Amino acid sequence: MTNLLTLEDIKVHFPVKGKLFAPTEVVHAVDGVSLSLKKGETLGIVGESGCGKTTTGLAAMKLIEKTHGTITFDGVDLDRLAADEMRQTRQKMQMIFQDPFSSLNPRMTVNRAIGEPMKVHGMGNDSERADRVAWLLKKVGLSPEQGNRYPHEFSGGQRQRIGIARALALNPMMIIGDEPVSALDVSIQAQIINLLIDIQHEFNLSYIIISHDLAVVEHICDRIAVMYLGKVVEEGPCHEVYTNPQHPYTKALLSAIPHPDPTRRRHRTILSGDVPSPIHPPSGCSFHPRCPRKFEACDQVTPELTVMGSAHQVACHLYR
Amino acid sequence: MQNDYLLEVKNLTTRFHTHRGVAHAVNDVSFGIYPGEILGVVGESGCGKSVTAQSVMRLIPQPPGRIEKGEILYAGRDLLSLTRGQMQKIRGDRISMIFQEPMTSLNPVKTVGKQIGEVYALHRGASKRESLEKAVEMLEKVQVPEARRRAKEYPHQLSGGMRQRVMIAMALACDPEILIADEPTTALDVTVQAQIMDLMLNLQARQKTAVLMITHDLGIIAEMANRVIVMYAGRIVETASTLTLFGETGHPYTKGLMNSVPVIGSKDASGNSRLCEIPGMVPSLFDLPTGCSFAPRCAHAQSRCHTEMPPLFTVSPGHKVRCWLCESDHSKGTTP
Numbered sequence: 001m002t003n004l005l006t007l008e009d010i011k012v013h014f015p016v017k018g019k020l021f022a023p024t025e026v027v028h029a030v031d032g033v034s035l036s037l038k039k040g041e042t043l044g045i046v047g048e049s050g051c052g053k054t055t056t057g058l059a060a061m062k063l064i065e066k067t068h069g070t071i072t073f074d075g076v077d078l079d080r081l082a083a084d085e086m087r088q089t090r091q092k093m094q095m096i097f098q099d100p101f102s103s104l105n106p107r108m109t110v111n112r113a114i115g116e117p118m119k120v121h122g123m124g125n126d127s128e129r130a131d132r133v134a135w136l137l138k139k140v141g142l143s144p145e146q147g148n149r150y151p152h153e154f155s156g157g158q159r160q161r162i163g164i165a166r167a168l169a170l171n172p173m174m175i176i177g178d179e180p181v182s183a184l185d186v187s188i189q190a191q192i193i194n195l196l197i198d199i200q201h202e203f204n205l206s207y208i209i210i211s212h213d214l215a216v217v218e219h220i221c222d223r224i225a226v227m228y229l230g231k232v233v234e235e236g237p238c239h240e241v242y243t244n245p246q247h248p249y250t251k252a253l254l255s256a257i258p259h260p261d262p263t264r265r266r267h268r269t270i271l272s273g274d275v276p277s278p279i280h281p282p283s284g285c286s287f288h289p290r291c292p293r294k295f296e297a298c299d300q301v302t303p304e305l306t307v308m309g310s311a312h313q314v315a316c317h318l319y320r
Numbered sequence: 321m322q323n324d325y326l327l328e329v330k331n332l333t334t335r336f337h338t339h340r341g342v343a344h345a346v347n348d349v350s351f352g353i354y355p356g357e358i359l360g361v362v363g364e365s366g367c368g369k370s371v372t373a374q375s376v377m378r379l380i381p382q383p384p385g386r387i388e389k390g391e392i393l394y395a396g397r398d399l400l401s402l403t404r405g406q407m408q409k410i411r412g413d414r415i416s417m418i419f420q421e422p423m424t425s426l427n428p429v430k431t432v433g434k435q436i437g438e439v440y441a442l443h444r445g446a447s448k449r450e451s452l453e454k455a456v457e458m459l460e461k462v463q464v465p466e467a468r469r470r471a472k473e474y475p476h477q478l479s480g481g482m483r484q485r486v487m488i489a490m491a492l493a494c495d496p497e498i499l500i501a502d503e504p505t506t507a508l509d510v511t512v513q514a515q516i517m518d519l520m521l522n523l524q525a526r527q528k529t530a531v532l533m534i535t536h537d538l539g540i541i542a543e544m545a546n547r548v549i550v551m552y553a554g555r556i557v558e559t560a561s562t563l564t565l566f567g568e569t570g571h572p573y574t575k576g577l578m579n580s581v582p583v584i585g586s587k588d589a590s591g592n593s594r595l596c597e598i599p600g601m602v603p604s605l606f607d608l609p610t611g612c613s614f615a616p617r618c619a620h621a622q623s624r625c626h627t628e629m630p631p632l633f634t635v636s637p638g639h640k641v642r643c644w645l646c647e648s649d650h651s652k653g654t655t656p
Contacts, residue, residue: 158601185602191597262543271514
């Protein structure tokens with residue numbers, strides 16, 4: 001299988017103005033991320049708030065400018081594209097957001113919201129577009145009659161369905177979902193997860209699912225990348241990473257999830273402290289101040305991703 | 321009837337009278353909390369779990385909210401019949417509450433030490449110095465490092481986890497008998513959530529505070545609660561001990577909820593990862609269906625379910641289910 005999307009050493013740094021006359025500081029939001037997505041595959045990016053998972057997703061779509069690195073989509077280096085070529089390419093990459101309400105224009109009917117991207121990209125005439133919108137609404141489990149309503153008339157789950165229909169409008173090859181089910185109640189969350197799985201097969205899509213919820217990611221993803229402070233600390237096939245986590249952070253993250261089974265014995269590793277600031281990331285391995293297994297090398301040398309066996313990589317000095 | 325509840329809620333009915341109509345947020349809810357237990361309340365948004373808690377604390381904004389009916393019995397008194405002043409004496413002292421988003425419940429222009437001390441000064445009449453000492457002691461208790469320095473900081477200087485610790489310190493300053501925790505870890509990252517859950521369990525075991533733990537997360541219920549109440553559309557649909565609830569789930573809604581949660585390690589080997597979903601959505605509180613509120617989404621619904629609201633049937637001691645399917649279990653000899 002060929003790679004649809006390849007990120008190589010992506011860095012995104014934001015300058016932040018400090019106090020007056022103080023030198024400008026830099027947030028290292030994404031700090032050297034390399035990932036790839038194969039055709040038809042689902043890649044999960046997990047991590048806690050501020051780890052750079054959303055920024056990585058936005059940078060991959062060139063919705064924010066990266067500081068360093070290359071992005072190759074469907075064999076083309078995105079940096080080499082002119083603005084109008086980039087617009088053409090962006091048809092093939094779509095995004096679904098966490099809060100579907102704030103990503104839908106409250107004054108546009110659902111029909112218009114879904115039809116808009118097709119109009120912008122000059123797809124079909126009015127009646128063809130209307131037909132396609134009705135067809136898309138049915139695909140995502142809504143009725144075409146509901147298309148004349150406004151976003152506020154829908155529940156959270158239905159709005160997310162509208163967001164998915166809009167993302168599908170241009171026949172994309174890849175969809176990046178940024179916390180696509182986090183704002184939903186569990187019973188609705190299951191409906192949307194199932195919908196995402198169904199349309200992936202039907203439309204032959206590749207997904208990147210960005211989430212803080214490890215259980216959701218395990219359910220939909222083939223491969224998973226765990227991020228901490230702007231870096232990927234572990235990456236590999238989902239099953240492998242969940243059953244045999246290597247990085248102390250991945251282990252702690254997995255053990256921290258409350259399990260809905262009261263008879264299960266807990267072996268919880270509780271991390272002390274909070275995630276450090278990405279303005280002044282710790283020296284060496286950025287996880288070392290919270291790591292239960294740190295030793296001398298950890299605060300001096302930054303560990304590189306090392307292959308641990310079949311496609312499973314980990315960035316930790318314990319496994320050199 | 322004599323019982324050993326610390327706090328008992330009887331037939332609580334809370335409604336909101338809005339320009340859109342009347343929202344039936346809490347409908348005829350009755351339950352009790354035993355001393356020193358953790359009672360979990362679980363349900364999806366709009367099921368009435370938070371409104372129930374706010375009713376107990378008398379924190380419902382009136383208008384539009386109104387507690388239409390019911391009694392909340394605590395220490396031989398009905399909290400609903402108390403004056404504002406009497407209620408203020410209980411609130412924060414004997415019964416206190418922590419919320420989901422600590423940033424919005426903390427005063428941004430006061431140091432956290434002052435805010436914690438304030439509670440103590442108000443209820444115990446402590447001096448400024450005493451209450452600051454108490455604040456530092458409480459911060460140490462909730463494991464805030466460098467408590468004395470932190471007490472002089474403002475909420476925005478603390479991380480989300482630290483702010484929630486401050487809220488807990490404030491809530492426990494007067495050693496309350498009951499702590500109401502409304503989604504206390506929902507806004508936090510998982511590793512920080514684990515820290516806060518661990519802290520709450522430790523403090524609860526030491527101080528023997530009864531906790532009413534409101535959450536949407538069945539995982540938190542399984543790990544923390546002794547007993548559970550499941551709510552749907554403003555009603556209790558099932559109540560049981562945690563082990564019974566997970567082991568012998570009674571209500572179709574509870575079953576549906578449990579099956580729809582993705583659980584790590586439950587994906588089957590064939591790679592089939594579809595989840596069991598509950599079809600449809602929660603009914604509008606402005607227009608609840610007659611009969612069982614869950615009937616429109618229930619796979620087992622019969623004609624009776626759509627017309628008649630089932631009562632809570634006792635299926636075994638301490639295990640009650642609001643479902644007509646349990647009527648036969650109920651009549652099999654357990655005393656109502």
